[in-house]
Amino acid sequence: MLPVETIQDKILLLRGQKVMLDEDLAELYGVETKVLNQAVKRHSKRFPPDFMFQLSEEEYTESTALRSQFVTLKKGRGSHRKYLPYAFTEQGIAMLSGVLNSDRAIEVNILIMRAFVKLREMIASHKDLAKKLDELEMKYDAQFAIVFDAMRQIMTPPEPKRKKIGFVKEEKNKAD
Template identity: 70%
Template sequence: MKALIPVEIIEKKILLIRCHKVMLDSDLSELYGVTVKVLNQAVKRNLSRFPEDFMFQLTKEEDESLRSQFVTLKKGRGTHRKYLPYVFTEQGIGMLSSVLNSQRAILVNIEIMRTFVKLRKMLSSNAELARKLNALEGKYDMQFKAVFDAIRQLMIPPEKPKRKIGFKRDKEK
């Protein structure tokens, strides 16, 4: 079965903000096929379903930092947001499908959840690889230390013989 939205597109929209993997309300509204206003109204009607660990509003600094990364902002009046954007964590995105109540929202949510699971698997495999590498480093550190110490000893230039102090006769030269 062909995915409604390719995983690669969803992956590009997942951001890391405040140590959470999140998606912007504008990106989610685009994926769900609704306006940002409709999405935020649905959320505000059901605020009890969205605690702070499910959804939070960006600060002005975070928003400006995010905007500086997008160089394709349109110029002109009415093209920028009036309010700071909201971002949704994985759990908040899961809750959105029950709030939006559309078949597309359900299908898009399934794809987003699959993407989050894929990213989590990739991160855990990287963490496992790092753990194994650290174990190997610890195991072989002493052996390599001996080798590196020997190399350092060989790199030290030999001491030059000291010149004797005093008068030298021609025969000694």
């Protein structure tokens, strides 16, 4: 149905938790964001603060900027929202399938849970690799320090390059 990578791209880190926004979940479930949020409000007892929370203005701005680095936002997406979006933790997303109660919701929920598991496995394997590298570094002397430093640089994800806004004044070559 949907590739796990598509779902993983919609998982954000907010308030130290991996979450998905209501508009992304609504898109995956094939319902309007308003319909999803109404269903959640009707069953509010099922969604305590550790399952779902509303974003602050700052968090929403940051999450929109983060998502726009990966994909171009749909025209008008997020620009005409009356309320700030809700973020659902893994437990909140699991609760959604029961609230929405459709075959598609169940199928999408299974895919989302698999995406969260895959993400945890990737993080765990990265930690295991870093631990093994530390052990090797302690075992061998300083002559391999350059190799270990190079390996750590390879393991560290690159900082996203930001394009400068505006005009850049070109310098003329002094030899001309």
